[in-house]
Amino acid sequence: MELYAEHTRHLVAVDCIIFGYDTQDKEIKLLLIKRSMEPARGKWSLAGGFVNENESLDQAASRILRSLTGLRNVYLEQSYTYGGINRDPGARVISTAYSALIKIRDIDKDLKELNGAHWQSLSRLPKLIFDHYMMVERALANLRMQIKVKPVGFELLPERFTLVQLQDLYEAIYQRIVDKRNFRKKILSMNILEKLDEKEKETSKKGAWYYRFNRETYKVLRRNGFYFNLDVN
Amino acid sequence: MELYAEHTRHLVAVDCIIFGYDTQDKEIKLLLIKRSMEPARGKWSLAGGFVNENESLDQAASRILRSLTGLRNVYLEQSYTYGGINRDPGARVISTAYSALIKIRDIDKDLKELNGAHWQSLSRLPKLIFDHYMMVERALANLRMQIKVKPVGFELLPERFTLVQLQDLYEAIYQRIVDKRNFRKKILSMNILEKLDEKEKETSKKGAWYYRFNRETYKVLRRNGFYFNLDVN
DNA sequence: TCAAAAGTGTTTAGGTTACACCCATGC
DNA sequence: GCATGGGTGTAACCTAAACACTTTTGA
Numbered sequence: 001m002e003l004y005a006e007h008t009r010h011l012v013a014v015d016c017i018i019f020g021y022d023t024q025d026k027e028i029k030l031l032l033i034k035r036s037m038e039p040a041r042g043k044w045s046l047a048g049g050f051v052n053e054n055e056s057l058d059q060a061a062s063r064i065l066r067s068l069t070g071l072r073n074v075y076l077e078q079s080y081t082y083g084g085i086n087r088d089p090g091a092r093v094i095s096t097a098y099s100a101l102i103k104i105r106d107i108d109k110d111l112k113e114l115n116g117a118h119w120q121s122l123s124r125l126p127k128l129i130f131d132h133y134m135m136v137e138r139a140l141a142n143l144r145m146q147i148k149v150k151p152v153g154f155e156l157l158p159e160r161f162t163l164v165q166l167q168d169l170y171e172a173i174y175q176r177i178v179d180k181r182n183f184r185k186k187i188l189s190m191n192i193l194e195k196l197d198e199k200e201k202e203t204s205k206k207g208a209w210y211y212r213f214n215r216e217t218y219k220v221l222r223r224n225g226f227y228f229n230l231d232v233n
Numbered sequence: 234m235e236l237y238a239e240h241t242r243h244l245v246a247v248d249c250i251i252f253g254y255d256t257q258d259k260e261i262k263l264l265l266i267k268r269s270m271e272p273a274r275g276k277w278s279l280a281g282g283f284v285n286e287n288e289s290l291d292q293a294a295s296r297i298l299r300s301l302t303g304l305r306n307v308y309l310e311q312s313y314t315y316g317g318i319n320r321d322p323g324a325r326v327i328s329t330a331y332s333a334l335i336k337i338r339d340i341d342k343d344l345k346e347l348n349g350a351h352w353q354s355l356s357r358l359p360k361l362i363f364d365h366y367m368m369v370e371r372a373l374a375n376l377r378m379q380i381k382v383k384p385v386g387f388e389l390l391p392e393r394f395t396l397v398q399l400q401d402l403y404e405a406i407y408q409r410i411v412d413k414r415n416f417r418k419k420i421l422s423m424n425i426l427e428k429l430d431e432k433e434k435e436t437s438k439k440g441a442w443y444y445r446f447n448r449e450t451y452k453v454l455r456r457n458g459f460y461f462n463l464d465v466n
Numbered sequence: 467t468c469a470a471a472a473g474t475g476t477t478t479a480g481g482t483t484a485c486a487c488c489c490a491t492g493c
Numbered sequence: 494g495c496a497t498g499g500g501t502g503t504a505a506c507c508t509a510a511a512c513a514c515t516t517t518t519g520a
Binding site for chain 1: 236237240241242243244245270283284285286287288289290291293311313314315316317318323324325326327329
């Protein structure tokens with residue numbers, strides 16, 4: 001009979017791919033850190049850490065995300081587990097990657113700087129350690145799928161946003177320009193956005209109406225068989 | 234400075250959700266085993282095992298699949314990693330689930346029986362140990378997505394199959410009946426099926442033409458920007 | 467000849483795409 | 494009054510959906 005005790009135990013880590021969106025320069029960014037341990041100390045890395053005995057994988061991911069950003073209740077989702085033997089030259093480590101979507105403004109500035117974390121544009125990332133770039137690629141591919149089919153884009157925008165900002169976000173993710181009229185028609189026809197009676201006046205003289213994503217309405221629609229779908233042309 | 238050595242090591246396992254399709258009774262099945270170790274010995278379980286020091290996660294999954302079925306080169310894909318603290322009452326085990334799609338006829342009968350493995354209809358599964366039912370649910374949901382968008386259905390059918398069998402498979406997966414003419418139009422218009430000049434004559438007098446999935450043609454089309462899409466109405 | 471399953475086209479509806487001008491405002 | 498970005502509608506096209514009868518053949 002097999003026994004638990006006979007088997008090899010492994011170091012298990014989580015790594016967080018932390019996505020943000022900068023409404024100013026219209027770019028998707030990643031929160032990266034300078035690694036603090038050998039090997040590869042000082043190199044750019046995803047935020048990661050080992051899984052403790054008394055915490056689940058999900059808890060470990062939340063903890064690491066929180067310690068870096070100070071944020072709780074962030075959109076956080078398991079991505080993929082990387083189990084190659086030599087992926088980490090320091091030791092055999094099995095690592096589960098998690099994707100986080102955060103509103104850049106929400107970050108606790110002090111904590112961020114304490115940990116040497118920096119936002120880097122996805123389009124010109126520095127070289128990352130180990131297989132972290134692969135993790136980013138997979139997470140990004142997944143984000144591109146999800147954002148078509150689930151209202152996750154709103155996790156990257158401020159609570160109040162304009163339709164122009166929302167469209168810019170989609171264009172940044174797909175690296176493609178989108179027809180303004182068609183985009184607005186589709187998103188508004190879903191009835192999950194609430195038009196506020198206030199305008200964003202910083203980027204134009206006319207000003208653009210603020211909207212917010214109505215989670216409650218969305219949940220009700222979902223229960224009635226509605227499927228979010230924002231296929232961008 | 235952090236050190237690798239300071240951190241807890243964990244038992245890491247893989248569990249395989251092995252899907253098969255029975256063209257006779259038109260049902261999706263799972264290959265389940267009677268668990269051979271405590272706790273829960275004798276209970277129904279997915280095929281699983283611990284990850285060794287000298288093998289990757291993927292290799293561990295292949296090994297376990299091979300030891301149970303005798304098959305190599307099977308469609309095998311990582312599904313999700315289950316990392317709850319108490320998911321296995323015997324010890325804290327982190328387990329990565331893998332989905333396998335196999336052609337039922339291909340199984341090595343002897344090996345299968347040796348391990349106490351049995352095909353069970355998805356629609357009336359026995360109670361499974363631990364969180365294995367959750368693993369099945371997630372894998373199935375993923376299969377339903379994949380089969381719309383990637384030609385994975387053919388992994389579940391024999392090398393030569395009829396359009397009726399292919400449609401029956403989709404109906405089994407979606408639990409919904411599908412319009413025969415629309416289904417055929419869609420799949421044939423992709424030009425990835427090759428009509429053979431032989432008929433399957435067991436289930437009808439008239440006989441149904443055999444087809445096979447042409448992987449090469451599919452690859453070429455993919456390279457040219459083709460996307461498989463078989464959305465079933 | 468009849469029962470049983472395989473195979474085949476057309477029409478309609480709905481959704482997606484393409485496309486260009488007016489509006490509001492601050493300077 | 495003009496430059497800048499925000500906001501709006503419609504026609505053409507194309508894909509998806511609905512739908513029923515003919516063919517083949519073994520018993």
